[in-house]
Amino acid sequence: MVAAIAVLLLGVPLGLVVTRLIDDEAAQQLRAQATLLLSQVEYASIEDRPIDPDELQRQYPARYVQIFIRDRPTVVVGAEPPPDRQMTEETQSESGVFVRITRDRAHVERNIRGWLMLIVALAGLALAVAVSLAVVQSRRLALPLLDLARIAERLGSGDARPSRHRYGIPELDRVAEVLDRSATRISELLSREREFATDASHQLRTPLTGLTMRLEEIVAAATQPAIVREEGEAAIVQAERLTKVIDELLAAARRQRHAQTEAIDLDEVLGQQITEWEPAFRRSRRELVLAGDRGLHAMVTKGGLSQVLATLLENSLEHGDGPVTITTGSSDRSIVIEVADCGPGIPEHLRTRVFERNVSGAGGTGLGLTLARALTASDGGRLELVRARPAVFALFLRPAVETARQRVVSGPA
Structure with missing residues (x-):
């Protein structure tokens, strides 16, 4: 429509101008012929020569000529x-x-x-070119918009894969970039939710196992009130720990655990873990030993450290052999807790990948050590494999005396 209006605005005045020019040119040509004819007639009169109609017919074809001379007959040439x-x-x-x-x-x-007709043909050609360009441009704009609509619909249905499509149009490319960023964020959120569900199921298994063992002890000691009372109190502790595990997982999911660290008495946490796991080791005819320095304090979250130690002890119980030794020590920069057993250890090909998610060499879930390292890192510490055979894991924690001059800014690995 814009092209048609432009053609009309240009073509109509051009047609009028061409019409006027052709008309004026014809009139000017006729006027010049009349002047020339008059000079010829006067010259013939001066020389007293007769006017030859045939000669005039040849000189002025397709013209109707009338010549009037005083005292002479009128000369007429051509058809009127x-x-x-x-x-x-x-x-x-x-x-x-x-x-x-x-x-x-x-x-x-x-x-x-x-x-x-030439002007109309040119106008039609211009309109055809304009329509062709309009169709090409409209497809160039419409097809990317349809593609973006499909991408948005796909995001709404839960398929959060970035498309990476670019169309060469700055505005549409910006929209595509925004959709890709949104898809990445949605994918991260979905992945985080899936990881949280997996981590929660894995981390809750250990306290539930401990709670089950305590309840079994209560059932076995039903005729001994003192043991029933002791095991009942231990079961309550396990239930409280289960609640703390849920709180820790939720805090880790929100990436806020690093703001909850405080000075923790390691003897209290280690004693609690030994109390919880000693029955399981005793049933397996294995020994759980606590060695090293006492009275150490570290900047951690109590629930996070408990989960990490529980994971290491559970791995030693399931995959290790012989006595399990928990050794504590300290240096100027960190407090170290080592968990070692006398089992076959970790295969060489898994030594560098033991902390990777879903990597397990003994039929496990491959999540425990990954979560343990993430929880340790969120408290500002490190969990390392210091020896593969037999396996020795070491926790490096921040001493409580460093809180006045250090601030943890790291999050879960």
Whole structure:
């Protein structure tokens, strides 16, 4: 429509101008012929020569010529056009010679129609080119928009894969970039939710196992009130620990655990873990030993450290052999807790990948050590494998005395 309006705004004035120019040119040509004819007639009169109609017919074809000379007969050359199509020019001299020359306007109109048809053809060509360009441009704009609509619909249905499509149009490319960033964020959120569900199921298994063992002890000691009371209190502790595990997992999911660290008495946490795991080791005819320095304090979260130690002890119980030794020590920069057993250890090909998610060499879930390292890192510490055979894991924690001059900014690995 814009192209049609532009063509009309240009084509109509151009047609009028061309019509006027052709008309004026025809009139000017007829006027020049009349002037030339008058000079020829006067020259013939001066020389007293007769006017030859045949000569005039050859000189002025398709013209109707009338010559009036005083005291001489009128000379007429050519056929007179119809009255409604006549173009006439007249001129006369002081000697009494009068010349009238007439032409058929149909020839001029035919010329005008030819030029107008050329203008119309050019206008049609311009419209065709404009329509073609409009179709190409509209497809160039419409197809990316349809593609973006499909991508948005796919995001809404839960398929959060970035498309990486770019279309060469800055505005549409910005929209595509925003959708890709949104897809990445949605994918991260979904992945975090899945990881949280997996981590929660894994981490809750250990306290539930401990709670089950305590309940079994209660059932086995039903005739001994003192043991029933002791085991019941231990079961309550396990239930409270289960609640703390849930709180820890939720805090880790929100990436806020590093703000909850405080000075913790390691003897209290280690004693609690030995109390919880000693029955399981006793049933397996294995020994759980606590060695090293006492009275150490570290900057950790109590629940996080408990989960890490529980994971290491559970791995030693399931995959290790012989006595399990928990050794504590300290240096100027860190407090170290080592958990070692006398089992076959970790295969060489898994030594560098033991902390990777879903990597397990003994039919496990491959999540325990990954979560343990993440929980340790969120407290500002490190969990490392210091020896593969037999396996020795070491926890490096921040001493409580460093809280005044250090601030933890790291999050879960």
